Amino acid sequence: MISPAFATMLCFVQTDAALSAETADLLLGVCVARSFDRVSVDGQLSTNDTVILQASGESGVRVEAQSGDEVAFGEALDWTMRKLALDIVRDGEGSKRIGRVLVSGGDAAVVSTAARAVANSPLVKAALHGGDPNWGRIAQAVGGAIYDSAPLALDIFIEDVQVCGGGAAVRYDVAALAEAVAGDEVEYRVVLPGDGAETEVFFSDLSHEYVTINADYTT
């Protein structure tokens, strides 16, 4: 049960830099949106998740608002929190592989809906688990989530290999792609018609172990 806004977790990030409450709040908000808000194990929101940024100021180094230091600190915080968020996906219940879906085109709501639909589709997750470059399931997840979209002239790339163009099948090197999706991480890219927003979601696969973990105990 991990699909943050937020996940079943307590995350404490600590620094000895000196930050004002406003700066800490701003940076934490931006970094949460790019990390824990972008991962899903099984699409099930949790009820008790917390990310806390604690700045002791012990080092005496003051990070001023709108300074180069603020940018540098923000980048370090971003790196740390994305790593922690990805560790949650990698450590998902029974997870073997992690997927990353990038969706571009359409407005912010559309790309977010489409990316979460792909990330939370049990069919896409099972295909990720089985090392199956099944792009039909990606098209189905996107089309099912964006109503009134048919015909949807989307492009789909798996590990940078185009498998679908303008909503139709594209010839590709099957053996090369089969090898590419056998790795620990698989990237899916969905391009919706038109310019627009962009987002990403990292997700766990759906494995036999997930079923075992979630079916074979009584709470």
Add this chain to the structure above:
Amino acid sequence: MISPAFATMLCFVQTDAALSAETADLLLGVCVARSFDRVSVDGQLSTNDTVILQASGESGVRVEAQSGDEVAFGEALDWTMRKLALDIVRDGEGSKRIGRVLVSGGDAAVVSTAARAVANSPLVKAALHGGDPNWGRIAQAVGGAIYDSAPLALDIFIEDVQVCGGGAAVRYDVAALAEAVAGDEVEYRVVLPGDGAETEVFFSDLSHEYVTINADYTT
């Protein structure tokens, strides 16, 4: 991949009664809404589903609009289509048990969203598979689907045993409930605060066989 509006299926219902096109259309619409629209195997909409009602009129028996015959014919059609829809859930990919979730209270959109959230939660489906009367997962699915609802004073009944009242745990006979959820069908009833709409969704469980079926072949 079965979650009608509609499912991956071709359904033909044939009768030798004589119906006008308008009557057939009306009855079919009502019955589809109560059958195929109310089942889900894994929440993934399909792209190619069809239900066709064919009336040959061969018997010479005319079913007039707004007559007792129309009601009787509608009831028979309803029985037939609900049976067919339930057969799809029962025959879902790797399915062992089927769940029925009834949600009441709130408006039509709220009960529908809540019922589908429960039916499509991999955690609820895994618990159904494992015979685990895990009501926390039901509360989580409902709460996660209905934003801005906390605290949500919902009641939950599993096989008519109340397990949650006003959003809080309720004492119940653990052994009796464990036996009740070991059957082929398990009923979950969610009562949201206030009077309002009511709906139901039938769903498959999430089994090891589902993962095998959907992970272990290449398309």
